[in-house]
Amino acid sequence: DTGVSQDPRHKITKRGQNVTFRCDPISEHNRLYWYRQTLGQGPEFLTYFQNEAQLEKSRLLSDRFSAERPKGSFSTLEIQRTEQGDSAMYLCASSRGTGVPYEQYFGPGTRLTVT
Amino acid sequence: AQRVTQPEKLLSVFKGAPVELKCNYSYSGSPELFWYVQYSRQRLQLLLRHISRESIKGFTADLNKGETSFHLKKPFAQEEDSAMYYCVSATGTYKYIFGTGTRLKVLA
Numbered sequence: 001d002t003g004v005s006q007d008p009r010h011k012i013t014k015r016g017q018n019v020t021f022r023c024d025p026i027s028e029h030n031r032l033y034w035y036r037q038t039l040g041q042g043p044e045f046l047t048y049f050q051n052e053a054q055l056e057k058s059r060l061l062s063d064r065f066s067a068e069r070p071k072g073s074f075s076t077l078e079i080q081r082t083e084q085g086d087s088a089m090y091l092c093a094s095s096r097g098t099g100v101p102y103e104q105y106f107g108p109g110t111r112l113t114v115t
Numbered sequence: 116a117q118r119v120t121q122p123e124k125l126l127s128v129f130k131g132a133p134v135e136l137k138c139n140y141s142y143s144g145s146p147e148l149f150w151y152v153q154y155s156r157q158r159l160q161l162l163l164r165h166i167s168r169e170s171i172k173g174f175t176a177d178l179n180k181g182e183t184s185f186h187l188k189k190p191f192a193q194e195e196d197s198a199m200y201y202c203v204s205a206t207g208t209y210k211y212i213f214g215t216g217t218r219l220k221v222l223a
Contacts, residue, residue, distance in 0.1 A: 003158075033209065040124075042201050042213030043159070056209050091159070101147040101205035106159040 004107035006092050012113045013082055020078045021110045025094030032075050033104065034067055035091040036060065043091050049075060050098075082114045117142045119204050121214035128192050129222050136187040136217045138176075138202030148185045149203040150176055151213075159201070162187075172196070192221045 005024045013019050025032050030051050035043035046065070048056045051072035061067075064082075069075040079086055089111050093104040118141045128134055140146060148165040163171045165178050165185065176187045185202060202214040 031208065033211070040215065042119075042215050044213070045209070045211060048209035050208065093159075098208070101208065101211065103149075103161045103164065104211065108158050 004092055004094055004105050006090075006107035006110050008110055009108060010111050010113075012115065015084060015114055016081055018078065018080045019082060019112065020076055021090055021092075021112075023075045023077070023092030023094075023107055024073075025075070025092070026105055027073075029094035029096050029105070030072065031095045031097065031102070032069055033093045033095075034075070034077050035093065037089040037091055037109070038087075046077075046090075079112075082112075084114050087112055087114045117146070117204060117206065117210065117212045119202050119212050119214035121200075121202055121217050123217045124215070125218045125220065127220045127222060130194055131191050134187075134189045134192045134196070134219065134221075136200050136202075136219065138185045138187065138214060140183050140185065140202070140204040140212075142183075142204060142206065144206060145180075146204040146206045148176070148178060149205065150174070150185075150187050151201045151203055153199040153201070155198070162200070192219075194221045194223060197221045 007022045032049040034046040037043045047067050049069040064080045067077045089109045091109045092107040095102040095104045120139045150162040152162040153159045174189045199216050201216045205211045
């Protein structure tokens, strides 16, 4: 297992287009998180999955954003009708466990540029 | 609302000098606290967590509940410590709040 992977690593798109990112977590991890990071800021929580169930969504996540984790394995994050303000690094992380916060393992991120 | 404050965006120290990266959190309960590090061209990774009370790469962090602080310290900085450091407060299963980060530069 090489850790959490994300695809693509970079995405340039025009405003108004839809984009989809993929995250493959560490195989035995049941928790999966998506974050967004803009320049000069720390990662900001977007959404969280426990197995295949999406248990929490941040208010940052507008209706244009949707995430899935079918069968509790990989996850996708889709942004519809992209806007320039969506330009950011999108990070995925996974962890094991139930109940208490555990160490999160991060992917390399997908850098989105909306022109 | 839960918040993590790292007051310094950039901290420059000379090799061999002591390092202290400041972190203050605001939460009325008892969050789990972490320090994550990102070296150049690498992904975010855990440096240490409060509950394990370990010293990793010579770094330690002491929780001061009275001051709601979790400062990261190292007695003698090394050039390979140059990186971006994030303090993180976590509650429940998903609520991880990151600070804005401090870039540490260790000068030769």
